[in-house]
Amino acid sequence: MTQTLIEPRRASPEAVVDVTRVAVSTVIFSLRRDPGTDRLAVVVPLVMRTRDPHEGQWALPGGWLDATESLDAAASRTLAETTAIAPSYLEQLYAFGAVDRSPTRVVSIVYWALVRPDEIPAAPVENVSWHDVAELPRLAFDHNHIVEYALWRLRNKVGYSRIAHGLLADEFTLAELREVYESILGRRLDPANFRRQAENSGTLIPTDRFRTGSHRPARFYRYNQDVELADRGPLASERTPENESSTS
Amino acid sequence: MTQTLIEPRRASPEAVVDVTRVAVSTVIFSLRRDPGTDRLAVVVPLVMRTRDPHEGQWALPGGWLDATESLDAAASRTLAETTAIAPSYLEQLYAFGAVDRSPTRVVSIVYWALVRPDEIPAAPVENVSWHDVAELPRLAFDHNHIVEYALWRLRNKVGYSRIAHGLLADEFTLAELREVYESILGRRLDPANFRRQAENSGTLIPTDRFRTGSHRPARFYRYNQDVELADRGPLASERTPENESSTS
DNA sequence: TCAAAAGTGTTTTGAATACACCCATGC
DNA sequence: GCATGGGTGTATTCAAAACACTTTTGA
Known part of the structure; x- marks a missing residue:
């Protein structure tokens, strides 16, 4: 199901230079938890390109982008086709449009998304593999640059919103x-x-269940689903049903 | 020199539906200072559309967008053609791409810019007029929505960066x-x-000159030109010369 | 001398930080 | 019991805010 960038049909070849x-x-x-170090790593799915x-x-x-779908819808479709899951958070990142970023002229509207680890299908998808963002290979086009910028946005936003929740299952301990x-x-x-900051944020609801382990149980x-993961301003009303996550 | 949205030449009419x-x-x-209330108002230049x-x-x-120019360059060109001035700050805002936002399928890469009042040419440009954002008429397309979002970003950003400086002349009083x-x-x-916040920000350099008025002179x-107007993260390196402002 | 704006000092509040300490469980 | 993480209490530091007060000018 993985869709890579191939040439769409066009009216006439002459139009190429101008399109x-x-x-x-x-x-x-x-x-993803690294089996070796037992530490959590931020990972992204990458697709192996099968053509020039x-x-x-x-x-x-x-x-x-299909002519009949919105940008948001295109991002959702792309994401579903690649990972077969709905993201818990999806937001437009930036439009990249340098003239020489591709052999032909391509403007890329880039989104960034958060996916809960438990929602990633166990069965691997062909030509797709997850990579630790700290150890990325050289990517196609300007994609290294794009990931770097997306990471910057993620780190910034995690400081003043609750988007980290988009990476966790429904119930979780404070640890x-x-x-x-x-x-x-x-x-x-x-x-x-x-703990204090989390409790005072007003976005957490304690349950009656505890995680039992080898030590004192953690609640x-x-x-609180009433609170948005992030303040998107006047853009919030633009969200279409297909972008609504399983959070709701 | 005002360029409005007119149909670009295309290879063949059949391609329209798919393009x-x-x-x-x-x-x-x-x-702009309102002559009546003597209060500063946030204003934007708008262009009267002369065709459907x-x-x-x-x-x-x-x-x-020209096929041979980057998005940033297109924004700079557009801006120069309309207002004949270089902005002191220019940043990409958002890409709008709803299917029905225009009769034909158009994806708009929208930028937002700051211009110092003293850099606006006194001579009015044809079909262009400046409007108070608090009293906007009904605009073409989804432009009301876009301005609203740009305002939201401006208000947010003014809180944690020094972009307000992009609206002032070289020398200014704290008032x-x-x-x-x-x-x-x-x-x-x-x-x-x-005053304390401004002085402790490390971005202001006091001069030896004072604004004299009817009361105590203000310094x-x-x-400090070494400090960027806003932290743009990894995107900062993307800036091209044509986007560099008169600030530098 | 007075009005008005420039500029300083002081107090309070609250959030972020550091860190000491108690609690509850498995082994 | 004791090791280990869960969870609480408290002191410090720092910035934002509120506001009283002094300074300097033109009229």
């Missing part, structure tokens, strides 16, 4: 939530202070 | 700077606290 095509790509973030340009290189999942923040920000957080929390 | 065209528009913010669709309605300045903030945020700020300040 700017619109592509949509998505940087899909998720988390950049055949044999890893690239962001994406495809051409698990803290670990998400730590893996994204790349530094340790004080458990006591983190499970849920999210 | 998605890319336009670039810019929300250009500036400030939406003939006779005001619209954001914009034009089609003038404070008035810019007040007009953007729509609320009064404490002069004493504002002029300049900006």
Whole structure:
């Protein structure tokens, strides 16, 4: 089901030189526990390109914008075709349009998304593999640059919104939530202070269940679904049903 | 020199139904003192459309993306053609691509810019007029929505960056700077606290000159040019010479 | 001398931080 | 019991805010 960038049909070959095509790509973030270090790593799915340009290189999942679908819809479709899952968060990142970013003129509307690790299908998808963002290979086009920018946005936004929740299952302990923040920000957080901030945010609902382990049980929390993952301003009303996540 | 949205030449008429065209528009913010209330108002230049669709309605300045120019370059060109001035700040806002936002399929890459009032040419440009964003008429396409979103971004960004400086001349008093903030945020700020924040920001350089008026003279300040107007992350390196402002 | 804006000082509040310490469980 | 993470209490630091007060000018 993976759709890579191939030439769409066009009216006449002569038009090529003058035509700017619109592509949509998505940087899909998720988390994976490294079996070796036992630490959470931020990972993104990449697609192996099977044709030129950049055949044999890893690239962001994406495809051409259909004339009959909105940008958001195109991002959702792309994402579903690649990973077969609905993201818990999806937001437009940036439009990249340097003239020389591709052999032919392509403007890419790039989205970024968050996916809960438990929603990633166990069965691997052909030509797709998840990569630690800290150890990315050289990607096709300007995709290294794009991932770098998406990471910057993720790290910024995690500081003033609750998007980290988009990477967690419905119920989670405060230690698990803290670990998400730590893996994204790349530094340790004080458990006591983190707990207070989380509790005072008004977005967490304590449950009656506890995670039992080898030590004192930790309370499970849920999210207050009334609170948006992030303030998107006047854009929030633009959301279409296909972008609504399983959060709701 | 005002360029409005007209049909670009295309290879063959049959291609129309399948072609998605890319336009670039810019929300250009500036400030104007209302002669009546003597208060600063946030204003944007609008262009009267002289042909369908939406003939006779005001619209954001914009034009089609040339196949040989980057998105940033297209925004700069558009802006220069409309206002004949270089903005002190220019940043991509959002890509709008709803299917029904125009009779034909158009994806608009929208930028937002800041312009110093003293850089606006006194001679009016044909079909262009500046409007108070608080009293906008019904605009063409989804441009009301776009301006609303741009305003939201401006108000957000003014809180954690020094972009307000992009609306002021080289030298200014703290009262003038404070008035810019007040007009953007729509609320009064404490002069004493504002002064302290401004002085501690490390971005202001006091001069030896003073604004004399009917009362105690106020010191002029300049900006520390070493500090960027806003942290644009990894995107900062993307800036091309044509986007560099007169700030540098 | 007075009005008005420039500029300083002081107090309070609240959030972020650091860190000491108690609690509850499996082993 | 004791190791280990869960969870609480508290002191410190820092910035934002509120507001009283002094300074300097033109009229």
